[in-house]
Amino acid sequence: MPSVKHVAVLGAIAIFGMAGCTAEANTGSPSGTPTAAPPDTGVSREDIEVQLQPARARAGQKVWVLANCPIPQGGPEHRGTASSRIFRTPVTLEPILATPTPAASGTATPIPRPWVRGQATVADGTATGIYEVNARCEGTNDTGKASLRIVDDTQPSASPTAKPSSKPTRTIISTEAPHTGGGGTAAGGPDDGSMPIGMPGVLLGVALAGGIGVVIARRRRS
Amino acid sequence: MAGPTRWSRVILAGAITGAIMVAFGTRGGGGEESPPARASVVPKRLDIPSLGIKAPLMKLGVTDGRVDLPPYEKPDTAGWVKDSVVPGDEGPAVILGHVDTKTAPAVFYKLKDIREGQAIKVVRSDGKVAQYRVDSVEQISKSRFPADKVYLEDGLRLITCGGEFDRDDREYRDNFIVYATLVKG
Numbered sequence: 001m002p003s004v005k006h007v008a009v010l011g012a013i014a015i016f017g018m019a020g021c022t023a024e025a026n027t028g029s030p031s032g033t034p035t036a037a038p039p040d041t042g043v044s045r046e047d048i049e050v051q052l053q054p055a056r057a058r059a060g061q062k063v064w065v066l067a068n069c070p071i072p073q074g075g076p077e078h079r080g081t082a083s084s085r086i087f088r089t090p091v092t093l094e095p096i097l098a099t100p101t102p103a104a105s106g107t108a109t110p111i112p113r114p115w116v117r118g119q120a121t122v123a124d125g126t127a128t129g130i131y132e133v134n135a136r137c138e139g140t141n142d143t144g145k146a147s148l149r150i151v152d153d154t155q156p157s158a159s160p161t162a163k164p165s166s167k168p169t170r171t172i173i174s175t176e177a178p179h180t181g182g183g184g185t186a187a188g189g190p191d192d193g194s195m196p197i198g199m200p201g202v203l204l205g206v207a208l209a210g211g212i213g214v215v216i217a218r219r220r221r222s
Numbered sequence: 223m224a225g226p227t228r229w230s231r232v233i234l235a236g237a238i239t240g241a242i243m244v245a246f247g248t249r250g251g252g253g254e255e256s257p258p259a260r261a262s263v264v265p266k267r268l269d270i271p272s273l274g275i276k277a278p279l280m281k282l283g284v285t286d287g288r289v290d291l292p293p294y295e296k297p298d299t300a301g302w303v304k305d306s307v308v309p310g311d312e313g314p315a316v317i318l319g320h321v322d323t324k325t326a327p328a329v330f331y332k333l334k335d336i337r338e339g340q341a342i343k344v345v346r347s348d349g350k351v352a353q354y355r356v357d358s359v360e361q362i363s364k365s366r367f368p369a370d371k372v373y374l375e376d377g378l379r380l381i382t383c384g385g386e387f388d389r390d391d392r393e394y395r396d397n398f399i400v401y402a403t404l405v406k407g
Contacts, residue, residue, distance in 0.1 A: 053369070114365075177367035178318050178397065184325040
């Protein structure tokens with residue numbers, strides 16, 4: 001009988017494991033709304049994706065250039081450069097570091113994302129029109145481009161009624177994406193390594209254990 | 223004897239500890255208790271009737287280029303980025319809230335259900351109620367966080383996390399951002 005119990009326990013563990021996997025497979029967010037299509041990145045299939053934020057600007061304004069540079073193998077650093085004839089100077093694109101949530105410190109080493117970015121300034125006196133911005137990845141020599149639309153810098157701001165005196169100075173307070181979640185409601189949970197089961201898994205496990213129990217009990221009786 | 227003095231010391235120590243805990247406990251949540259450095263008016267409460275969200279607001283500073291977050295110990299509190307404008311004033315006003323803690327839903331758990339045209343109200347310490355209307359919502363990868371749109375353009379932004387939870391990074395991959403326009407200041 002102990003061996004039967006053994007097998008039952010092992011079976012239960014196996015099922016638990018599988019249930020965990022199933023729960024994991026479901027983590028893909030079905031509600032995820034697709035984000036806006038990135039600006040047209042161009043021609044060749046080998047081009048990397050380049051984004052501009054904002055994609056339209058006025059002369060003298062600053063624009064973020066983001067390039068999806070692959071992380072080079074081995075030696076060279078993960079960075080790139082962006083240039084355009086309307087930029088005052090070419091800009092270096094640095095990796096975007098993503099640090100884990102502050103609460104999860106301890107294990108925290110910044111993990112580079114494949115995107116590199118840098119801020120460029122559109123030269124004063126640039127005429128309205130659409131201009132090409134080129135990005136090149138150091139190390140891998142991938143290239144890509146995007147279009148920057150320069151709009152009339154004499155046109156009134158979005159809210160013409162606003163009193164200039166009441167306008168606060170505007171700065172990008174932070175370019176970092178806020179880490180506003182602990183993962184407690186995500187399928188799989190934040191500590192999935194140690195707790196791979198989840199509620200459906202538990203229920204399944206309990207049901208299974210019950211079933212095994214019934215079978216064992218019947219065998220014993222007969 | 224030594225007995226009474228020892229006991230009074232213990233009681234005194236306990237009282238001091240209690241006082242410190244009370245002091246620290248109230249400071250983070252209230253917003254208006256700590257003397258504001260820049261403006262005297264602060265937002266006190268966020269109200270989204272369509273979602274049933276009524277959240278107290280705390281002030282969030284910036285540390286090392288990263289906006290502070292409300293503590294997980296106060297899951298129902300959202301935070302106003304104190305370097306952004308006070309909601310109701312002209313300019314960009316930014317409020318952050320957790321979608322969940324490590325174990326449970328938090329203040330902005332239902333935020334993704336918000337729809338265009340719905341109302342967002344912010345009660346201020348001067349008694350005014352700023353009213354906003356939702357223009358658009360956006361779910362976007364954290365690696366493409368639209369800092370310029372969030373911090374430079376007029377209007378209220380509510381930000382939380384969304385998308386898939388990356389168990390290696392221990393964070394959600396996306397931000398969910400609500401953009402709203404001031405209707406009545």
